[in-house]
Amino acid sequence: MKLAGHILREDAASAPHRLTAGGLAWGAKRVIDIALSLGLLLLTGPVLVAATVLIASIDRQRPFYIDERVGRNGWLFKCIKLRTLRPDSVLLASYLRQQPAEAARYGDSRKLVNDPRKTRLGAVLRKLSIDETPQLLNVLLGQMSIIGPRPLAPDEWRARGAAARDLLLVKPGLTGLWQVSGRSELTMDERVRYDSQYARDWTLLLDLKILLITPFVILAGRGAT
Numbered sequence: 006m007k008l009a010g011h012i013l014r015e016d017a018a019s020a021p022h023r024l025t026a027g028g029l030a031w032g033a034k035r036v037i038d039i040a041l042s043l044g045l046l047l048l049t050g051p052v053l054v055a056a057t058v059l060i061a062s063i064d065r066q067r068p069f070y071i072d073e074r075v076g077r078n079g080w081l082f083k084c085i086k087l088r089t090l091r092p093d094s095v096l097l098a099s100y101l102r103q104q105p106a107e108a109a110r111y112g113d114s115r116k117l118v119n120d121p122r123k124t125r126l127g128a129v130l131r132k133l134s135i136d137e138t139p140q141l142l143n144v145l146l147g148q149m150s151i152i153g154p155r156p157l158a159p160d161e162w163r164a165r166g167a168a169a170r171d172l173l174l175v176k177p178g179l180t181g182l183w184q185v186s187g188r189s190e191l192t193m194d195e196r197v198r199y200d201s202q203y204a205r206d207w208t209l210l211l212d213l214k215i216l217l218i219t220p221f222v223i224l225a226g227r228g229a230t
Contacts, residue, residue: 030208030209033209034150034209034212035147037212038144038145038150038151039144039145041151042141042142042144042145043145045138045141046141046142046145049135049138052135052138053087053135053138053139056068056087056126056130056135056136056138059126060087060088060126063124063126064088064124064126064127066088066091066092067088068087068088069085069086069088069139070085070086070087070088070089070090071083071084071085071086072084072086072158074156074157074158074177075156075157075158075159075162075172075173075177076148076149076156076176076177077173077174077175077176077177079173080148081159082143082146082148082149084140084143084148084149084156085139085140085142085143086136086137086139086140087130087136087137087138087139088127088136089123089124089127089130089131089136090120090122090123090124090127091122091123091124093122096121096122097120097121097122100117107119110193115158115161133223134223137179140179141179144179147176148176149176149177149178149179150175150178150179151178151179151180151216152178152179152180152181152212152215152216153175153176153177153178153179153203154172154175154177154178154181154182154200154203154204155177155178155181155183155184155196155200156177156178157172157177165197168197168198168200168201171200171201171204171205172200172201172204174204174205174207175203175204180215180216180219181199181200181203181215182199182200182202182203182211182215183195183196183199183200184219184222185215185218185219185222186199
């Protein structure tokens with residue numbers, strides 16, 4: 006998938022450190038990303054195919070949702086997910102008008118505790134994090150990593166304020182520090198702090214810890230929306 010372009014070059018240029026860092030550690034992270042994404046695609050391939058067919062046949066929706074996200078150094082890319090929501094803007098607007106707390110949450114994170122657009126199948130896919138499986142293709146293409154901050158849309162990224170520059174230091178990931186520290190149970194400030202901490206303090210050992218914890222968090226299903 007081709008990179009869509011570059012945003013806010015002055016912010017990328019002013020990021021605190023490591024924007025163009027190389028070395029054995031970064032190379033090792035990339036090798037691990039390729040090996041894990043290939044292995045996981047082979048392992049989850051049948052589940053992904055089944056989910057794609059079910060979405061098309063039961064929900065009668067296009068199986069994949071593709072949206073623009075901010076990557077390392079400010080590059081934009083097309084992030085791929087399985088579709089779990091009905092594309093119903095009228096229903097969403099009506100719900101947000103009736104639920105001001107949820108409206109504030111949606112404005113911060115584009116996530117809702119009880120999204121009225123969520124399909125029954127989509128709820129299961131989200132609970133098990135199957136909806137994010139197609140992002141393994143983004144990892145293979147070098148746009149994402151297995152582990153990193155949550156991939157953000159450009160407006161979400163800008164809303165991070167000073168912390169936004171930290172996120173340019175690393176590739177966004179399928180799982181990350183805040184995802185294994187509470188997932189959607191965390192406040193937005195806590196998520197921003199965890200993502201910024203990961204970007205600034207990244208090491209291969211930190212990746213290994215997150216990688217080992219992630220399966221238990223997914224199986225527990227705690228904090229999934």
